[in-house]
Amino acid sequence: MKKTVESNDATSEKGRRDFLKKAWKILGVVAAAEFVFFFISLLKPSKELKKSNPGSTIRIIGNIEDFLPGTVTPDRINKLYILRDSKGGFLALSLICPHLGCSVLWDETRKQFDCPCHSSAFDRYGVVLSSPAPRPLDYYPVILEEGKVKVDLSQKAKRRKFETSQLTYAI
């Protein structure tokens, strides 16, 4: 840029220009930050959440009497396992391995869940038997209503350990 003003107030003129230059730079950074924020919000999950109306996340898995005590039943559509332990308590376990997201498989003979990806193993309550899985399988609270076993898919919960309060009993 050519300097046009060479008078006594050159210094104040310079100060004004420096200020304006700096202001433009700051505005540029702000605009870029806004754009990045906007871009990230476009990628974010909201687009799938809007589709489903509230309440539709509750799924009926089956009749209570179909689940015998001491069994593990897979529900591949909702990506979970229904455990009914020997005392009759219900627990819904996510089949997604907390290590790297593979699907765990129930081994009926050894009574444990195995992850095919990195050979993590979990007991019937989803508690880690062998690493690298960093925490137990996530679970959903089971709702027992009108003789049906229901699971609210929006209530998936992480946990550090298994507690009996996670089980639901039929009255």
Add this chain to the structure above:
Amino acid sequence: MEQNLTTEKQIANPFSLILHLHPRKVRKSALRFNLTFGLGGMAALLVVLQVVTGLLLKFHYEPSPENAYNSILNLQESLFFGRVLRNIHHWSAIALVWIAFLHMLRVIFTGAYRKPRHASWIFGLVLLILVVLSNFTGYLLPWDQLSYWAVTVSTSLLTYVPIAGEFIRETLLGGKEVGQPTLTNFFNLHTGVLPLLMIIIMGYHFWRIRKAGGVIVAEKDRDSPMVDTDPHLLNREFVVAMVLLASLSLLSSLLDAPLRERANPSFSPNPAKAPWYFMGLQELLIHFHPFFAIVGFPVTVLAAACWLPYIKLEDRNQGIWFLSDKGKRSAKLALASGIFLTVLFIGLSELLPDPELLLPFVPSLVTKGFIPFAILSVTLWFFLKQIQKKLSLNRSEIIQSVIILMIVSYTVLTLTGIFFRGEGMNLMWPWKV
């Protein structure tokens, strides 16, 4: 004056716009094939090839979980040359990752990252990341078992980033799991955002190379005569381009791009592996606490790579492969030691009992994090001290040895992950995987 003489020739040439990417004259010594192996040019050509084949594929591909897989089947089975088109796009994508990586090695080992080429180096790193991201986003699109689980596994790696990990993963996937929003995101990144960014940054990358006076040459070759780009450089580029295109066509007519069964979110294949260029990370994750494997090492390496051109170096051996005779000897030593140490490390980590089970009361960040990291650092430090004493290396040669050690160990980890990990990610011979 001289420029006026060539104007007529340039107007007559219909490709004169493309010629503008080149200087009018180049140094004769810069034309030597084994100085650069034409790798940068090959990478640029592959990007163009990917854009062309990608644009064609877009006419037949449908980015939805219901139809994506079928649209690929349809493309392969009923479209004239559809299978070959997909094969070319697939093999060129892999070739691009390889060639961009080799190009980076060339730049490192001829010292071309130093000033005044530092901007080209930094933007070259950005391009390499964009190449890998393009490859990764494209990996999901066929929506088969391979792509679905590879993307599930490698985006799950992100959840181990402290604080922001979950947020980054959900932003990328557009939800908690791989699904329609993921496919929409990946498709748009793959076919719009990433190629556009890449082409813009490529322009800048090239421009900075020209500003730095073209391809690096050794000091003794700097006063070699200048020759006309057309035909001296162009003919060479043409030959390289034709050989590359012919090899890719041949490969694509003989070998089909893999396509497994349609993606099934409730059954993981055993073993489920990340795309091959992330296998080194997945292998690292078997041996290290996630924080070290996913955050610690990659961030350190990236930061070191960005810092590299700003290190003060006294020697003037740029443009010479491996700097000097001492440099060559130390490079070989670093190569051999890197292979030996990494194999030893993997072997020990397999044979020794799991430290987490041995010391269950100590957090795994210590047993699988700080302790192996400390052992690794001490080994590295000891090795560097040794070769420095033996060969009396200067700073550039030491840096070169460190880089070779890192690259070699990542390569060994990657090869182990790809070829020696079978069912349940257990170590086994390649023919049993």
